[in-house]
Amino acid sequence: MPLSNIWVVAEPSNGSFTTTSLELLCQARTYGATVSAVTWGEDVASLAAQAGEYGGAATLYNVGALGGALPGVPVASAIAALVASVGAPDAILIPTSYDGRDIAGRLSARLDRPVLTNVSGLSDQSGLVTEHPVFGGSQTVRAHFTGEGPGIIVVRAKSFAAEPAGGSPAAVVAAAPGDLGSTGGATIATSHVEERVGPKLEEAAVVVSGGRGLGEADKYALIEETAKLLKGAAGASRAIVDAGWVPYSHQVGQTGKTVKPTVYIACGISGATQHMVGMKGSKNIVAINKDPDAPIFQIADLGIVGDVHKVLPALIEALKARG
Ligand SMILES: Cc1cc2nc3c(=O)[nH]c(=O)nc-3n(C[C@H](O)[C@H](O)[C@H](O)COP(=O)(O)OP(=O)(O)OC[C@H]3O[C@@H](n4cnc5c(N)ncnc54)[C@H](O)[C@@H]3O)c2cc1C
Numbered sequence: 418m419p420l421s422n423i424w425v426v427a428e429p430s431n432g433s434f435t436t437t438s439l440e441l442l443c444q445a446r447t448y449g450a451t452v453s454a455v456t457w458g459e460d461v462a463s464l465a466a467q468a469g470e471y472g473g474a475a476t477l478y479n480v481g482a483l484g485g486a487l488p489g490v491p492v493a494s495a496i497a498a499l500v501a502s503v504g505a506p507d508a509i510l511i512p513t514s515y516d517g518r519d520i521a522g523r524l525s526a527r528l529d530r531p532v533l534t535n536v537s538g539l540s541d542q543s544g545l546v547t548e549h550p551v552f553g554g555s556q557t558v559r560a561h562f563t564g565e566g567p568g569i570i571v572v573r574a575k576s577f578a579a580e581p582a583g584g585s586p587a588a589v590v591a592a593a594p595g596d597l598g599s600t601g602g603a604t605i606a607t608s609h610v611e612e613r614v615g616p617k618l619e620e621a622a623v624v625v626s627g628g629r630g631l632g633e634a635d636k637y638a639l640i641e642e643t644a645k646l647l648k649g650a651a652g653a654s655r656a657i658v659d660a661g662w663v664p665y666s667h668q669v670g671q672t673g674k675t676v677k678p679t680v681y682i683a684c685g686i687s688g689a690t691q692h693m694v695g696m697k698g699s700k701n702i703v704a705i706n707k708d709p710d711a712p713i714f715q716i717a718d719l720g721i722v723g724d725v726h727k728v729l730p731a732l733i734e735a736l737k738a739r740g
Contacts, residue, residue: 419525420450420541422506424567425472426492427454427464432441434467437512439579441572442472446582448541451475453506454587455496457483460590469584478592485604490521494594494601496520497527500567508545509569517565519527521571533704534571553671554694557579574619575675575698580623610665616650618667624678625658626669628692630685630706630725634662639729640684648735652696655684670695684730685725688713705729 423445427438434442434456434655445452447692452463453466457480468474480495511517511522514534525532530561538548542561547570562568563617594601618624621733625647637657644651653667671691681699686692686702687709696702697716704717705728714720721728 418507418543420448420507420545423448423450423452424478424496424506424509425452425454425467425474426511426517427456427472427477427561428488428510428512428514428516429456429458429461430459432463432653434471434513434581437513437514437572437574439467440577441469441510441512442468442474442573442584443579444539444572444577446471446473448545450507453478455480455492455499455592456549457481457488457492459617462586465586465589468587470581470586471579471581471584471588473584474587477587477589480592480594480701486601486644487603487605488520490597490600490603491594492520493523493527496524496598498595499592500528500637502707505567508570509732511569511571513571513573517571519704521569525569528566528569529571530564530566532560532571533713535564536572536670537574537576539570539576541703544568550671550694553690554697555690573675575677605672606642611664613643615645615648618650618652619667619674619676621676622649622679623647623682624652624669624676625649625682625684626652626654626667626686626696627658627663627684627725628686629660630687631657631662632726633662634684636726637662639733642733643682643729643736646733647680649678649680652691656690660737683713684729686713687711688715 425441426433428469452472452474453476454474455478459482468477536547625644652669653663658668676697682703704713705721707721
């Protein structure tokens with residue numbers, strides 16, 4: 418059966434949709450099906466414009482202000498109520514994020530439908546076929562839904578491009594949550610926003626990442642300085658996150674962030690498959706490693722066999738001299 422109807426859960430963030438939400442809206446419109454978006458918040462006028470511009474969405478369902486509640490319970494409840502009132506779409510696309518995964522799990526229970534997670538690709542083969550990287554990204558598994566009801570699909574960041582393709586603003590339709598049950602009483606007590614200088618790791622055009630080859634936590638300052646001079650973001654391998662040198666939010670890889678910058682500079686990183694799966698889509702990969710046989714060189718466009726403690730200070734000096 419051709420796809421006729423796709424819903425995208427589009428997460429709001431400071432008056433805009435998150436980048437992964439925009440990626441899903443763009444991808445949804447490529448199938449020629451009717452696209453609708455589901456979001457939440459008090460003022461969604463600018464979001465309605467984005468839903469049209471990126472997804473060609475005619476309708477933006479708004480769950481409304483959540484009053485300090487976590488989105489998972491009310492949004493899943495509102496989507497389940499929508500399915501009951503307007504009918505089920507072929508698929509519900511949800512970004513991989515804390516809230517997205519929460520919504521997906523709760524929706525699965527409410528609709529009694531399974532969820533396909535960690536999706537990195539989608540194709541229309543008379544129904545959506547999902548792609549999932551396994552074994553550290555070395556193999557891809559394909560899956561599709563059977564049976565009646567919508568496919569709940571949770572998609573990784575950077576799986577698709579987000580380009581506005583034009584379209585009128587979506588019509589905003591209120592989508593009130595139904596019964597929230599006992600979990601509806603949970604509210605956000607406090608939240609912590611991590612301080613960040615420069616662009617977000619997932620959105621930076623240049624990413625400079627450090628690994629265990631830096632030798633000690635203090636040397637991560639070399640990574641941060643290089644990233645700053647290149648107007649990029651600083652990333653890390655899991656080894657140094659696990660060692661407590663940098664926060665988890667810096668981690669690139671299978672269990673961290675997926676990045677696709679124009680330039681990725683890996684410094685003292687061996688190139689384990691679990692790291693590479695998160696950065697191999699970068700346009701240009703530069704690797705600095707003292708071991709000429711390090712696996713990272715297999716995917717590097719430019720390999721520098723050398724000591725990071727010599728190469729990075731020289732690079733920093735050259736960048737400073739360039740002004
Ligand atoms: C389920 C699972 C999930 C995982 N998820 C992730 C993930 O999301 N992200 C991730 O990164 N890893 C992940 N890992 C861990 C991964 O397997 C590797 O252990 C990790 O990526 C190694 O980090 P590293 O390259 O910094 O360290 P190492 O592998 O120890 O490499 C250090 C490198 O630095 C080089 N070096 C040493 N000294 C210098 C010097 N002075 N100058 C230049 N080079 C030097 C060495 O030659 C070596 O190549 C995961 C593992 C598992 C099992």
